[in-house]
Amino acid sequence: GQNIDQPTEMTATEGAIVQINCTYQTSGFNGLFWYQQHAGEAPTFLSYNVLDGLEEKGRFSSFLSRSKGYSYLLLKELQMKDSASYLCAVRDRQAGTALIFGKGTTLSVSS
Amino acid sequence: DARVTQTPRHKVTEMGQEVTMRCQPILGHNTVFWYRQTMMQGLELLAYFRNRAPLDDSGMPKDRFSAEMPDATLATLKIQPSEPRDSAVYFCASGLEVNTEAFFGQGTRLTVV
Secondary structure: OOEEEOOOEEEEEOOOOEEEEEEEEOOOEEEEEEEEEOOOOOOEEEEEEOOOEEEEEOOEEEEEEOOOOEEEEEEOOOOHHHOEEEEEEEEEHHHOOOEEEOOOEEEEEEO | OOOOEEEOOEEEEOOOOOEEEEEEOOOOOOEEEEEEEEOOOEEEEEEEEEOOEEEEOOOOOOOOEEEEEEEOOEEEEEEOOOOHHHOEEEEEEEEOOOOOOOEEOOOEEEEEO
């Protein structure tokens, strides 16, 4: 089976940097995804890591360490619109191509 | 603008009634996933298909839930009979084969009273 842990809630202020951590346990790791979900909306894809290291995409970056079962999502120059839930998901070979999600981290950005 | 389309967007029904949720995946995508989201459990995988064949439905209560893909443009999730504990947002997502992201529909918000 799979186990994915991430903090339930985080708060930050506009312009700041925030790091959302995710730890996972899976027997057949085959990729890690981050999704953003605004309240009442569908999850939308942010990033994908399958090899160790940092992937940068604009204000967002995602890091992966497979040996530690650890990833983080880094959000820079926070804006109010970044207030959302951030979902960590892993792909496990035992589950085929389906993504298994953590319960998400609700980020609140204040001015 | 390719997107996953789900209908209905909202459904309120009485306990014991049948509920059918529909999903039109993005044209060309060959994998389809059904997820259920609640505050307590987050996003749970219910079932998924590849090339219209069911690959995994172990997350689905078999006695009342069923998922099918009658053709490549339609996936359905049925609950019969529905129960109040089924109240949740049901998301459909589609994607291509390996190592690509899944694209989510807007969800069906189901309330069973």
